[in-house]
Amino acid sequence: MGVRVIMINPQIEIQLIAIIVSVACVIPGVFLILRRMSMMSDAISHTILLGIVLAFFATHDLTSPLLIVGAALMGTLTVYLVEVMHNTKLISEDSSIGLIFPFLFSIGVILISIYAGNVHLDTDAVLLGEIAFAPFNRFVVRGKDIGPKALYVMGSILLLNIIYLFLFYKELKLTTFDEKLAAVLGFSPIFIHYSLMSMVSITAVGAFDSVGSILVIAFMAGPSASAYLITDDLKRMILLSIVIGILSAISGYWLSVLFDVSIAGSMAGMVGLIFFIVFIFVPDRGLLSIIKRRKKQKYKFANISFLMHIMNHENTDMEKSESSIDTIHNHLQWDRKFLNEILSLSIENKYIFVNENGIIKVTKEGKKFAGTNYCELVKRI
Amino acid sequence: MDNISVKVHDLTVAYNKKPVLWDIDLEIPSGILMAVVGPNGAGKTTLIKAMLNLIKPLTGRALFWGEPYENNRKRIGYVPQRGSVDWDFPTSVLDVVTMGTYGKLGWFKRPGKKEKERAVEALNKVDMVSYANRQISQLSGGQQQRVFLARALVQDADLYFMDEPFQGVDAKTEKAIVKLLEELKKMGKTVLVVHHDLQTVTEYFDWVTLLNTVLIDYGPIHEVFTEENLKKTYRSTIDSFYKNNGKVI
Numbered sequence: 001m002g003v004r005v006i007m008i009n010p011q012i013e014i015q016l017i018a019i020i021v022s023v024a025c026v027i028p029g030v031f032l033i034l035r036r037m038s039m040m041s042d043a044i045s046h047t048i049l050l051g052i053v054l055a056f057f058a059t060h061d062l063t064s065p066l067l068i069v070g071a072a073l074m075g076t077l078t079v080y081l082v083e084v085m086h087n088t089k090l091i092s093e094d095s096s097i098g099l100i101f102p103f104l105f106s107i108g109v110i111l112i113s114i115y116a117g118n119v120h121l122d123t124d125a126v127l128l129g130e131i132a133f134a135p136f137n138r139f140v141v142r143g144k145d146i147g148p149k150a151l152y153v154m155g156s157i158l159l160l161n162i163i164y165l166f167l168f169y170k171e172l173k174l175t176t177f178d179e180k181l182a183a184v185l186g187f188s189p190i191f192i193h194y195s196l197m198s199m200v201s202i203t204a205v206g207a208f209d210s211v212g213s214i215l216v217i218a219f220m221a222g223p224s225a226s227a228y229l230i231t232d233d234l235k236r237m238i239l240l241s242i243v244i245g246i247l248s249a250i251s252g253y254w255l256s257v258l259f260d261v262s263i264a265g266s267m268a269g270m271v272g273l274i275f276f277i278v279f280i281f282v283p284d285r286g287l288l289s290i291i292k293r294r295k296k297q298k299y300k301f302a303n304i305s306f307l308m309h310i311m312n313h314e315n316t317d318m319e320k321s322e323s324s325i326d327t328i329h330n331h332l333q334w335d336r337k338f339l340n341e342i343l344s345l346s347i348e349n350k351y352i353f354v355n356e357n358g359i360i361k362v363t364k365e366g367k368k369f370a371g372t373n374y375c376e377l378v379k380r381i
Numbered sequence: 382m383d384n385i386s387v388k389v390h391d392l393t394v395a396y397n398k399k400p401v402l403w404d405i406d407l408e409i410p411s412g413i414l415m416a417v418v419g420p421n422g423a424g425k426t427t428l429i430k431a432m433l434n435l436i437k438p439l440t441g442r443a444l445f446w447g448e449p450y451e452n453n454r455k456r457i458g459y460v461p462q463r464g465s466v467d468w469d470f471p472t473s474v475l476d477v478v479t480m481g482t483y484g485k486l487g488w489f490k491r492p493g494k495k496e497k498e499r500a501v502e503a504l505n506k507v508d509m510v511s512y513a514n515r516q517i518s519q520l521s522g523g524q525q526q527r528v529f530l531a532r533a534l535v536q537d538a539d540l541y542f543m544d545e546p547f548q549g550v551d552a553k554t555e556k557a558i559v560k561l562l563e564e565l566k567k568m569g570k571t572v573l574v575v576h577h578d579l580q581t582v583t584e585y586f587d588w589v590t591l592l593n594t595v596l597i598d599y600g601p602i603h604e605v606f607t608e609e610n611l612k613k614t615y616r617s618t619i620d621s622f623y624k625n626n627g628k629v630i
Contacts, residue, residue: 184454
């Protein structure tokens with residue numbers, strides 16, 4: 001009896017793996033974003049290489065589960081070293097990440113180039129990964145092919161992440177929002193911190209073989225950052241991040257098929273693209289609505305100042321020069337275009353009218369509008 | 382043992398070489414409202430944090446009802462400074478207040494209907510029920526403070542530590558906090574409040590601790606809150622340095 005191969009379309013397999021990787025990365029990623037630590041995923045996803053190399057030297061087996069343990073330990077060590085350096089108060093947190101991560105990573109790269117030149121451990125594969133090859137690496141049990149190995153490895157890691165999230169959801173939320181209260185109530189913030197970092201490390205090491213570090217970083221930061229801009233509810237943020245992660249995985253895959261480019265690259269690209277779309281267009285917090293709001297505020301404030309100016313000079317000797325339609329721009333120091341915009345805005349709202357001598361007069365409505373808004377502005381100061 | 386809630390013994394806290402608190406001995410009787418008063422950098426917040434084990438002291442310790450802090454966690458409520466958390470965190474007012482019940486729930490157990498009901502009750506006490514489903518990012522400073530107080534109330538403790546609850550709040554919130562302090566006192570609770578405004582100390586509290594790295598004095602307001610003591614507390618650090626060394630800087 002030969003090896004029986006269950007033929008599943010490799011295209012479907014690749015997408016399935018990508019979806020599982022994205023969801024597995026998104027779960028710890030949400031808390032990394034909320035803890036403002038997303039740079040840590042960058043560091044961990046690289047330094048685990050050293051952990052894998054060291055564990056490989058100990059076991060001489062590339063398939064040993066000890067490789068995952070070694071990687072997870074190295075990830076935790078990375079976090080610890082960054083904190084030790086940061087706690088000296090001599091170096092900021094981002095600089096300590098920038099120092100520790102290349103240091104540990106480079107040791108890993110050097111060790112590979114010296115000792116493991118002829119083993120399947122090369123730096124290109126770590127950084128970019130090759131998800132396209134993932135379906136070739138089959139999981140064979142008693143002569144039966146039951147699918148690609150990456151599917152099972154990442155599936156287990158995803159399950160671990162889901163269990164972790166369900167068990168510690170309350171504790172994760174509390175320590176992330178208010179570390180001190182958590183400590184006072186008896187929930188160790190240090191335990192939660194390091195367990196979360198271990199989850200990041202385990203997820204990164206599982207994903208590194210199939211999809212590469214770049215995609216791990218993209219999936220950990222991007223979808224959560226987008227969801228953070230959209231929703232105000234933690235549970236919804238997690239769900240939304242998962243949806244965005246899956247969406248980037250699938251759309252990225254088909255984009256790579258369409259243009260015949262790197263799969264991991266186009267998936268990471270889609271993560272970025274979705275983020276920028278959200279960043280620009282999301283209501284209230286998006287760039288467009290901020291610009292619109294600022295413009296609206298600027299016009300409103302200019303309108304009030306304009307009305308106040310006219311009211312201040314109403315029936316004075318200077319009114320003819322200060323409030324005349326032909327000379328007012330000299331006093332306000334506004335360019336013609338902006339003045340015209342404010343003028344037409346005021347006339348439209350019936351705040352002003354221009355009398356037969358060409359002098360601008362404020363109407364009753366205008367006085368009311370300027371008065372109430374002025375009071376409000378003053379109160380806010 | 383129950384007439385004394387907290388006993389602080391020989392407590393010294395130092396950051397690097399500089400002592401922030403120096404050999405503090407303090408006894409807090411049960412059922413009082415105590416203000417902790419002192420200039421900026423006097424170690425008021427550090428005192429609370431060291432008592433609650435959030436900072437490891439160099440010497441000494443605090444005992445609660447004669448026992449270490451760990452044995453009495455559930456009887457102690459804590460209101461950190463409002464600015465110590467990220468108010469952009471994606472959650473609602475009710476959810477933050479419910480966090481106060483986590484201590485009694487312990488690990489793994491999720492808050493249920495009972496916990497939510499208690500949170501609503503506490504929100505009612507600080508006049509914030511109508512904000513229960515509001516996102517915390519939309520609150521004003523005073524409202525944030527009231528949410529924190531409600532969260533402490535839900536802890537249903539016997540002893541409360543509040544770090545600057547009056548800092549930068551509106552008149553309405555100030556009134557709500559004062560009312561709450563009075564209610565807590567009526568219920569026989571003990572409250573320790575880090576306070577900045579010297580003018581309201583005698584009005585809001587019945588005991589006071591005067592602190593400036595060293596303990597200047599503590600006790601009932603009418604005995605301790607004297608001009609002489611206040612001068613001692615608020616004299617500039619340069620002045621004391623000068624006196625301590627006996628030479629001109």
